[in-house]
Amino acid sequence: xxxSTTNLHRRQTLKLLGAAAASAPLLxxxxxxxxxxxxxxxxxxIFSPTDPDLLNPVVHWSMKLTQxxxxxxxxxxDVIIPADDQSPAASSLGAPGFINEWVSAPYPQQERDLVLVxxxxxxxxxxxxxxxxxxxxxxxxxxxxxxxxxxxLESRAKPEHRYGARFFxxxxxxxxxAFYTTTEGMADIGYIGNRPMQTFEGPSDEVLRMLKLxx
Amino acid sequence: xxxxQADTQEYxxxxxxxxxxxGMSAYVLTIAGLKVLMLEAGRDYDPVKETPMFxxxxxxPLRDAGTPDRPFxxxxxxxxxxxxxxxxxxxxxxxxxxxxxxxxxARMMGGRTNHWGRISLRNGPYDFKPYSRDGLGFDWPVSYExxxxxxxxxxxxxxxxxxxxxxxxxxxxxxxxILQPPPKPRAYELLAKKACxxxxxxxIPGHLAILTKRQDHKVLPKKLFPNxxxxxxxxxxxxxxxxxxxxxxxxxxxxxxxxxxxxxTVLIPPALATGNLNIISxxxxxxxxxxxxxxxxxxxxxxxxxxxxxxxxxRAVVVAASAAETSRIFLNxxxxxxxxxxxxxxxxxxxxxxxxxxxxVTGQIPxxxxxxxxxxxxxxxxxxxxxxxxxxxxxxxxxxxxxxYHIEMSGGRTMPGAGVFGGLESFTDGAYGKDYKDACxxxxxxxxxxxxxxxxxxxxxxxxxxxxxxxxxxxxxxLKFHWxxxxxxxxxxxxxxxxxxxxIEQMGGKVTSTIHSDGSKAISNGGSIIHEIGGTIMGAxxxxxxxxxxxxxxxxxxxxxxxGAPFPSKADKNPTLTIMALAWRxxxxxxxxxxQRAI
Ligand SMILES: Cc1cc2nc3c(=O)[nH]c(=O)nc-3n(C[C@H](O)[C@H](O)[C@H](O)COP(=O)(O)OP(=O)(O)OC[C@H]3O[C@@H](n4cnc5c(N)ncnc54)[C@H](O)[C@@H]3O)c2cc1C
Ligand code: SF4
Numbered sequence: 120x121x122x123s124t125t126n127l128h129r130r131q132t133l134k135l136l137g138a139a140a141a142s143a144p145l146l147x148x149x150x151x152x153x154x155x156x157x158x159x160x161x162x163x164x165i166f167s168p169t170d171p172d173l174l175n176p177v178v179h180w181s182m183k184l185t186q187x188x189x190x191x192x193x194x195x196x197d198v199i200i201p202a203d204d205q206s207p208a209a210s211s212l213g214a215p216g217f218i219n220e221w222v223s224a225p226y227p228q229q230e231r232d233l234v235l236v237x238x239x240x241x242x243x244x245x246x247x248x249x250x251x252x253x254x255x256x257x258x259x260x261x262x263x264x265x266x267x268x269x270x271x272l273e274s275r276a277k278p279e280h281r282y283g284a285r286f287f288x289x290x291x292x293x294x295x296x297a298f299y300t301t302t303e304g305m306a307d308i309g310y311i312g313n314r315p316m317q318t319f320e321g322p323s324d325e326v327l328r329m330l331k332l333x334x
Numbered sequence: 335x336x337x338x339q340a341d342t343q344e345y346x347x348x349x350x351x352x353x354x355x356x357g358m359s360a361y362v363l364t365i366a367g368l369k370v371l372m373l374e375a376g377r378d379y380d381p382v383k384e385t386p387m388f389x390x391x392x393x394x395p396l397r398d399a400g401t402p403d404r405p406f407x408x409x410x411x412x413x414x415x416x417x418x419x420x421x422x423x424x425x426x427x428x429x430x431x432x433x434x435x436x437x438x439x440a441r442m443m444g445g446r447t448n449h450w451g452r453i454s455l456r457n458g459p460y461d462f463k464p465y466s467r468d469g470l471g472f473d474w475p476v477s478y479e480x481x482x483x484x485x486x487x488x489x490x491x492x493x494x495x496x497x498x499x500x501x502x503x504x505x506x507x508x509x510x511x512i513l514q515p516p517p518k519p520r521a522y523e524l525l526a527k528k529a530c531x532x533x534x535x536x537x538i539p540g541h542l543a544i545l546t547k548r549q550d551h552k553v554l555p556k557k558l559f560p561n562x563x564x565x566x567x568x569x570x571x572x573x574x575x576x577x578x579x580x581x582x583x584x585x586x587x588x589x590x591x592x593x594x595x596x597x598x599t600v601l602i603p604p605a606l607a608t609g610n611l612n613i614i615s616x617x618x619x620x621x622x623x624x625x626x627x628x629x630x631x632x633x634x635x636x637x638x639x640x641x642x643x644x645x646x647x648x649r650a651v652v653v654a655a656s657a658a659e660t661s662r663i664f665l666n667x668x669x670x671x672x673x674x675x676x677x678x679x680x681x682x683x684x685x686x687x688x689x690x691x692x693x694x695v696t697g698q699i700p701x702x703x704x705x706x707x708x709x710x711x712x713x714x715x716x717x718x719x720x721x722x723x724x725x726x727x728x729x730x731x732x733x734x735x736x737x738x739y740h741i742e743m744s745g746g747r748t749m750p751g752a753g754v755f756g757g758l759e760s761f762t763d764g765a766y767g768k769d770y771k772d773a774c775x776x777x778x779x780x781x782x783x784x785x786x787x788x789x790x791x792x793x794x795x796x797x798x799x800x801x802x803x804x805x806x807x808x809x810x811x812x813l814k815f816h817w818x819x820x821x822x823x824x825x826x827x828x829x830x831x832x833x834x835x836x837x838i839e840q841m842g843g844k845v846t847s848t849i850h851s852d853g854s855k856a857i858s859n860g861g862s863i864i865h866e867i868g869g870t871i872m873g874a875x876x877x878x879x880x881x882x883x884x885x886x887x888x889x890x891x892x893x894x895x896x897x898g899a900p901f902p903s904k905a906d907k908n909p910t911l912t913i914m915a916l917a918w919r920x921x922x923x924x925x926x927x928x929x930q931r932a933i
Contacts, residue, residue: 167414168404169404169413169415169416169420170414171404171408173384173385173389173408173409173587174386174389176393176394176395178395179395198766198767199766199767199770200770200771201767201768201771203768203771205771206771217397220395221396224395224396224401226401226402226403227402229396229401264767267766271759271764271765271766272759272763272764273759274760288759291759291766291770292753292755292756292757295754295755295756295758295774296397296399296752296753296754296755296756297397299750299754299755300390300391300392300397300750301392304750305749305750307771307774307775308750308775308778308779309706309707309747309775309778309779310707310747310749310750311707311708312582312709312710312711312747312749313388313583313711313749314388314582314709315580315581315582316581316709317580318581319517319518319581319712319713320518321519321520321521322520322521322708325706326521326706326708327521327524330521330525330701330702330705331701332524332525332528
């Protein structure tokens with residue numbers, strides 16, 4: 120797994136408006152503290168998070184997770200979305216890098232998720248050590264499942280597993296976003312749009328029959 | 335688009351704002367030959383060059399998820415906007431979220447028309463005379479018959495798909511030959527239609543401002559401007575520049591092929607082509623100025639680039655800055671004649687702010703599982719919808735709320751984006767691993783969401799005023815919002831919840847949202863449906879309204895409003911088609927006033 124954090128290809132060097140703008144939290148929600156960004160007329164392009172170049176996207180924050188955390192997440196996302204005969208595993212499509220991009224983002228939701236995910240990785244390893252005297256990464260598939268079965272549904276989790284369950288749910292949702300927005304993930308569930316067509320024909324006769332809308 | 339730095343010329347008309355209302359005013363006035371200056375607070379914006387049409391979520395930060403900087407996602411066509419605009423705060427009178435107003439703004443050429451939902455419904459006859467019908471709300475000083483010709487013209491110009499001949503109560507049919515052909519329904523829409531029809535809820539093609547075929551540029555311009563060669567020419571050229579929808583890419587990102595209506599692709603280009611329009615962008619208007627004779631003589635704006643104040647002069651002023659912002663400009667335009675804000679002798683400027691009533695329910699439909707892959711992108715908006723249907727029951731006193739709502743459906747096999755399959759664990763007993771992948775295959779495309787959009791009755795407790803303590807970064811005093819729903823609105827949302835749950839069950843599905851019988855727990859916050867109207871309401875009585883039936887100030891006869899601020903009552907219908915029809919009518923009246931030298 121590479122350290123590449125996003126799928127963005129055309130990374131650009133950002134020229135941020137002063138140091139204040141570069142310190143990410145200032146670009147947040149509160150209207151009173153938001154750094155006000157104006158585009159200048161001259162040659163210099165000044166990056167504005169509320170008016171970015173949509174055709175040349177950049178991630179304007181730096182990544183926070185360590186290589187070790189990414190490797191541990193890679194193990195977990197593959198437990199959640201493993202390879203099968205239809206599509207590869209989540210880690211091979213960059214899910215850990217996406218999670219890193221997500222939890223590193225300078226927004227309140229993502230800042231909460233950073234705590235949840237970082238703390239969760241530590242929790243998971245501690246739980247693995249408690250049960251099997253090894254880190255989660257070192258466990259075999261059955262041992263991993265034993266832990267995951269206890270944290271895969273928050274509403275059913277025991278009080279001592281509830282934090283782990285919240286962490287697991289977060290990683291599952293983020294892994295799904297990472298995976299199913301890729302070409303391979305979209306093919307897996309059969310999304311076939313985003314291509315121009317002359318006409319829109321609606322459902323086929325076969326589908327209408329399956330829905331009992333046509334005999 | 336031409337952008338000018340400073341201007342000493344006297345214009346016939348100055349227009350504030352370039353959205354639905356400002357764009358339509360500029361289009362009609364310039365075609366009539368008036369010299370117009372448009373001031374827009376946002377930057378210039380070109381949908382042809384800037385729209386990320388086929389770009390994938392995977393290539394956007396956070397896979398296109400909404401953030402405080404980009405609330406509707408990275409690719410959404412909103413520039414410097416959202417629930418907050420940097421450096422332009424607003425305040426709330428109450429700390430209770432249910433008594434607050436969420437104010438969505440965009441600072442860009444074309445305003446919110448770049449990313450709006452394109453749903454374009456006509457108000458019906460009852461909607462113009464709500465007070466006469468049930469004693470609630472205010473009658474408009476115009477009737478459906480007065481506005482109908484302008485609906486016809488606006489639909490022809492803009493291009494609205496839909497179907498006519500349904501003959502439903504208070505749901506006007508457009509005359510034959512005006513609407514664009516409706517798209518074929520999607521699978522889940524057909525399933526919902528079957529269920530609704532079993533429940534006696536009508537389901538008909540939606541009306542959206544999207545071209546499903548190219549406009550007839552030979553016939554339509556002549557119908558729109560029978561005696562005006564300039565109008566015919568610029569309109570024909572503009573129509574020829576528009577393509578038909580190619581059934582891909584989301585309209586919320588804007589439409590580079592100009593199939594979906596945007597002020598920036600449909601109204602401003604032909605207005606500029608007349609040679610009668612100048613536009614200054616990055617021009618944040620603070621106030622309308624008054625001369626010694628008590629007439630408006632121009633506006634003062636802050637040039638955002640230089641941060642300097644500038645004044646421009648015009649013989650008439652049209653304000654279309656979006657409803658609340660229009661109130662703000664009026665209230666900030668103080669003079670010895672109008673110490674409480676221009677045109678405010680009634681004391682009603684800022685009053686009767688309204689939004690659509692919103693509530694929604696999602697369900698999972700097993701019948702949609704296991705279908706073969708199919709492309710359901712369509713027009714990206716709905717192809718079918720449910721107009722309000724319980725007029726008779728209401729008349730018979732069987733409902734515990736007045737007015738009504740229509741239903742907007744969404745769902746099916748939309749493009750997977752950020753948050754796809756979020757919360758699926760409640761269906762799958764917490765599945766992970768191979769089971770999870772199978773669950774995603776099984777459940778993808780099987781969810782359907784029903785959103786109600788309802789009528790709000792104007793009330794005394796929902797308004798905006800100047801927050802005397804604070805200014806924005808342009809030195810302009812900001813707005814403070816007050817908000818309150820009445821029982822009519824909250825009861826309506828409880829009715830939505832119950833009804834949507836019944837529809838989902840009728841479809842054989844399972845409701846996945848919490849159903850509330852107490853509507854106050856389920857109603858969307860004020861402003862959050864983004865159908866902001868009211869604040870300078872029109873009326874027949876100058877003591878009880880700010881504007882007359884031509885959206886002309888009672889107090890200052892060369893001052894007009896052409897956004898949603900003149901609406902005296904909120905129909906369930908989304909407002910923008912009516913904003914444009916009314917703006918066209920007001921603009922015709924302004925032209926007439928110039929001809930008669932009344933201005
Ligand atoms: C996501 C979304 C979906 C929507 N869907 C629908 C729908 O399906 N159907 C529907 O009918 N409506 C819909 N709406 C609402 C619709 O966008 C508005 O009703 C419509 O754009 C209003 O037009 P307007 O001209 O009043 O305001 P806007 O389009 O907002 O334009 C106002 C312009 O004035 C400028 N301005 C503001 N203040 C100043 C100032 N002080 N000086 C100079 N310029 C200023 C703004 O920058 C802006 O460009 C939707 C809105 C949103 C955000
Ligand atoms: S769905 Fe059609 S109208 Fe909407 S953006 Fe795509 S091409 Fe344009």
